[in-house]
Amino acid sequence: MIRRKKRGGRDAGTPLGLFRLMKVRLKVWRQEGPNKPGRFETYETPELNPNMSFLEMLDAVNEELIRQGKEPIAFAHDCREGICGTCGITINGQPHGPGKGSATCQIYMRKFRDGETITLEPFRAKAFPVIKDLIVDRSALDRIILRGGFISVRAGSAPDANTIPIPKRTADLAMEAAQCIGCGACAAACPNASAMLFVGAKASHLGLLPQGQPERFSRAAAMAEQMEEEGFGACRAYGACEEACPKEIKLEVISRLNRDFTLALLKGEL
Amino acid sequence: MQARRATPIVRYAFSAIGRKVIMAVTGLALTLFLLLHMLGNLQLFVGSESINRYAHFLHSNLELLWPARIFLLLCLCLHIWSAVSLALENKRARPVGYEGNPVPPGTTLAARTMMYTGLAIAAFVIYHLLHFTVRAPAVNFAGQDFHALKEALPWGEERADVYRMVALGFHQPVAVLIYLAGVGLLCFHLSHGLSAMFQSLGVRDRNWRGRLDRYAVWFSWLLFLGYAAVPAAVISGWVK
Ligand code: SF4
Ligand code: FES
Numbered sequence: 001m002i003r004r005k006k007r008g009g010r011d012a013g014t015p016l017g018l019f020r021l022m023k024v025r026l027k028v029w030r031q032e033g034p035n036k037p038g039r040f041e042t043y044e045t046p047e048l049n050p051n052m053s054f055l056e057m058l059d060a061v062n063e064e065l066i067r068q069g070k071e072p073i074a075f076a077h078d079c080r081e082g083i084c085g086t087c088g089i090t091i092n093g094q095p096h097g098p099g100k101g102s103a104t105c106q107i108y109m110r111k112f113r114d115g116e117t118i119t120l121e122p123f124r125a126k127a128f129p130v131i132k133d134l135i136v137d138r139s140a141l142d143r144i145i146l147r148g149g150f151i152s153v154r155a156g157s158a159p160d161a162n163t164i165p166i167p168k169r170t171a172d173l174a175m176e177a178a179q180c181i182g183c184g185a186c187a188a189a190c191p192n193a194s195a196m197l198f199v200g201a202k203a204s205h206l207g208l209l210p211q212g213q214p215e216r217f218s219r220a221a222a223m224a225e226q227m228e229e230e231g232f233g234a235c236r237a238y239g240a241c242e243e244a245c246p247k248e249i250k251l252e253v254i255s256r257l258n259r260d261f262t263l264a265l266l267k268g269e270l
Numbered sequence: 271m272q273a274r275r276a277t278p279i280v281r282y283a284f285s286a287i288g289r290k291v292i293m294a295v296t297g298l299a300l301t302l303f304l305l306l307h308m309l310g311n312l313q314l315f316v317g318s319e320s321i322n323r324y325a326h327f328l329h330s331n332l333e334l335l336w337p338a339r340i341f342l343l344l345c346l347c348l349h350i351w352s353a354v355s356l357a358l359e360n361k362r363a364r365p366v367g368y369e370g371n372p373v374p375p376g377t378t379l380a381a382r383t384m385m386y387t388g389l390a391i392a393a394f395v396i397y398h399l400l401h402f403t404v405r406a407p408a409v410n411f412a413g414q415d416f417h418a419l420k421e422a423l424p425w426g427e428e429r430a431d432v433y434r435m436v437a438l439g440f441h442q443p444v445a446v447l448i449y450l451a452g453v454g455l456l457c458f459h460l461s462h463g464l465s466a467m468f469q470s471l472g473v474r475d476r477n478w479r480g481r482l483d484r485y486a487v488w489f490s491w492l493l494f495l496g497y498a499a500v501p502a503a504v505i506s507g508w509v510k
Contacts, residue, residue, distance in 0.1 A: 228286050237465070255469050258469065
């Protein structure tokens with residue numbers, strides 16, 4: 001369930017230029033560094049174009065802060081088009097904020113009401129320690145990838161295209177799982193801080209395709225074990241991860257991971 | 271020096287996914303018991319002869335009764351162990367929550383309260399066993415000794431009169447309320463658990479998810495109605 005908000009300014013369909021400027025108040029988690037105590041601070045934004053992206057709004061606020069000689073709000077970002085998985089802010093308690101299937105960088109100010117107070121927090125999980133303000137360390141996800149995010153290939157001359165036939169359905173499912181951008185919003189949204197959606201997506205992406213078969217079961221086992229070692233919680237089939245995922249990865253990847261984990265035991269690959 | 275790694279089966283049983291599978295399998299076994307128990311209870315509607323004979327049959331076959339009881343107890347213990355140990359780890363995994371504790375979108379009340387409903391059910395099971403199995407007079411609110419309820423058989427033997435015990439037991443409004451609350455919470459617990467267990471077992475794909483969610487709710491209602499029918503029959507005077 002996503003809380004519907006009255007949109008600020010005019011609707012998205014309005015020709016550019018015909019919008020009402022808006023202002024919001026930000027309640028931002030500020031934390032100087034890892035293991036430092038954090039606190040909320042409140043900032044008034046300057047006048048905003050509702051068609052600004054959320055990150056552009058933060059840029060504007062930061063410019064203002066810098067002008068005042070204050071420390072700007074630290075937040076992670078890179079591509080700003082929803083493909084790299086670098087951004088990640090919990091907006092009003094929801095990782096990546098309002099709107100299904102969008103990363104923080106794909107959120108626009110028109111999603112919010114004029115004058116609204118917006119709460120900004122870092123992704124919360126023990127495995128994601130805060131580096132500064134809204135930036136968390138997500139290298140736990142990288143270490144999970146290191147344990148199984150690879151396949152065996154025969155090095156040498158390039159194989160002919162389409163030598164391995166893959167059923168359309170399998171290809172579709174694998175491509176869907178491959179869309180995961182490793183942002184960690186699933187773990188941030190989960191009340192148990194479980195990264196099962198991420199691990200499931202990675203295990204599905206490689207484990208569904210013929211090229212990923214040699215390591216299919218050992219991969220599921222190794223990645224799931226690493227996930228636990230990193231301090232992520234267990235899945236209780238809440239579905240909060242699915243709601244937050246910018247790539248709308250389906251809960252079934254977790255089911256598939258569970259199955260392959262059990263099969264790994266039975267096949268002696270655990 | 272590297273510590274010796276435990277055997278795969280041990281690592282599996284203590285892993286997060288392994289414990290979820292243990293929870294699912296024991297939950298499934300306990301649910302099957304609930305179904306059989308409900309069907310057994312419903313013999314009350316056939317008459318006193320049927321249910322008393324059934325109860326006598328169960329209680330006179332000790333070599334079946336005790337293995338079954340021990341098996342169920344084992345399932346219950348494993349179910350609770352996996353749930354509690356995972357819940358503690360889950361809490362550690364999320365030491366800081368979000369401002370104002372927002373309800374996470376996409377989750378259901380049943381899912382969020384599994385631990386609480388589970389603990390309440392455990393308490394109810396203890397009460398229920400004291401009420402009708404141990405037959406402790408202190409908890410039946412009728413001030414009667416259910417052990418004394420016997421039925422004489424034509425050939426001179428006696429057997430427990432379960433029919434009258436149930437009728438007397440559910441003549442007490444407090445007992446009915448506790449029973450309905452316990453069974454209600456149990457079925458609420460199942461409305462999430464019965465679908466989630468298939469996720470842990472790895473068969474809840476996109477085609478089955480919606481169906482399993484629906485079936486879980488239907489099945490939970492079926493159990494609730496089946497169990498609630500017993501006090502309802504007593505209160506309405508069907509069973510005297
Ligand atoms: S599964 Fe979704 S939410 Fe989780 S890391 Fe991948 S893209 Fe992000
Ligand atoms: S900045 Fe790359 S996904 Fe948002």
